Amino acid sequence: MNHPRIIRPAEHANYTPNKMGKATIFESARLLVGLNAFEPGQEHALHKHAGQDKVYHVIEGEGLFLLDGRELAMHEGDLLIAPEGIAHGVRNTGTRRLLVLAILAPAPHQ
């Protein structure tokens, strides 16, 4: 990755029929930039990360951010940050595909 280029996130989406699809745009020890792709009805259940902060940015579609005891409606362009230890998830409650940029710092251990 020594020659940065323009990335159109939607071109890297990986939708899969049975569960949320993942794709990796960039990864280093410091940072993981990925995509979470949800067909209608798919979700990423509530979970948390120890020692990692997460940024969600909604690329297209709509649904819900899942939080501990709360659900927040998400729309294109919305950002949500889950600092380490804060439970979070995503559910596609819409009728079309939902694509969310998911950034983790630092990256998960391999």
Next chain:
Amino acid sequence: MNHPRIIRPAEHANYTPNKMGKATIFESARLLVGLNAFEPGQEHALHKHAGQDKVYHVIEGEGLFLLDGRELAMHEGDLLIAPEGIAHGVRNTGTRRLLVLAILAPAPHQ
């Protein structure tokens, strides 16, 4: 930041008349999520970060990503990643405001 909420990045933009304006959305030791706001003609000159990876995501407007010896046209929704040591910058060559999400991992030392 123990209670995540929906963030609409454009609502946090800080435009200033004489140079690029900055705003911080989130900061921890691991991660800085900020906004770089450019009036027409403003730029953030070519620079690099030692030991930090940077993600740019264009929220609104258009302009150029500046790279070492190259310039890449940027449009709303475009992403560009500058790994540590890779020179990068932004110039607003358009006729309207340009807002770019800028994520650094880890965050700069205070």
